[in-house]
Amino acid sequence: MIVYEYPFNERIRTLLRLEDLYDKFKFFVHQEHPMQHHVALSTIFDMLEVAGRADLKSDLLQELERQRQTLLGYRSNPNVQTEMLDAVLAEVDSVSGALVSSQGKTGQNVRDNEWLMSIRGRTIIPGGACEFDLPSYYAWQQRSAEQRYGDIVTWFAPLAPLFDALALVLRLLRDSGAAKKMIANAGSYQQMLQGKVYQMLRLTVDSSLGAIPEISANKYMLWVRFTTQGGDLKPKPLEEDVPFELTLCAF
Secondary structure: OEEEEEEOOHHHHHHHHHHHHHHHHHHHHOOOOHHHHHHHHHHHHHHHHHHOOOOHHHHHHHHHHHHHHHHHHHHHOOOOOHHHHHHHHHHHHHHHHHHHHOOOOOOHHHHOOHHHHHHHHHHOOOOOOOOOOOHHHHHHHOOOHHHHHHHHHHHHHHHHHHHHHHHHHHHHHHHOOOOEEEEEEOOEEEEEOOOOOOOEEEEEEOHHHOOEEEEEEOOOEEEEEEEEEOOOOOEEEOOOOEEEEEEEEOO
């Protein structure tokens, strides 16, 4: 099964982009080759570029507080598992506390490092981080994998509370919806949303069908059109009925 996600607003779009970058970072930082660590470091620069476009820290803190108040309201519900609720509340408090304690603007430690900023400036240029452009960076790449890993983790550490908060907010959002089985007749599906505000759509489809969803949505209408790929990989309309699962997520 393949899960496709579609953000309904710019804020969730930014969170999903940062989550994707974080997954990429976690993969490459745990590798050992200098080129793989170069990708990990470049990904930190990409994170700063995306995170710098919005006041994510305050947005995430506000959202976590909203979720905390919502969860506290469930305490009086006899059908709620108290232990599970308390565990989620403790996690919200822990993540919020760490984010509040993080000092300064997101990634300021990287921006204040002239050496890292010199690398960032060169990586924007295709092939700009060659050894003759940045001999000190090339020398750093010759260090042991353990040393490089330690340096990259240290540079990333001040960003960690932001990504912990981001991961928790997205997890709570994904858990807010219930999957429903749908059929796209002749590869097309429409649903009226009647003005209800959602933050994210999750669509699950069997990978063996070769069906790729093209999604568009606003607060009134959801539209999904399935395509498939030929030998040239160019999408073309899929005219068959496509079963899929749809989850609409909202806080």
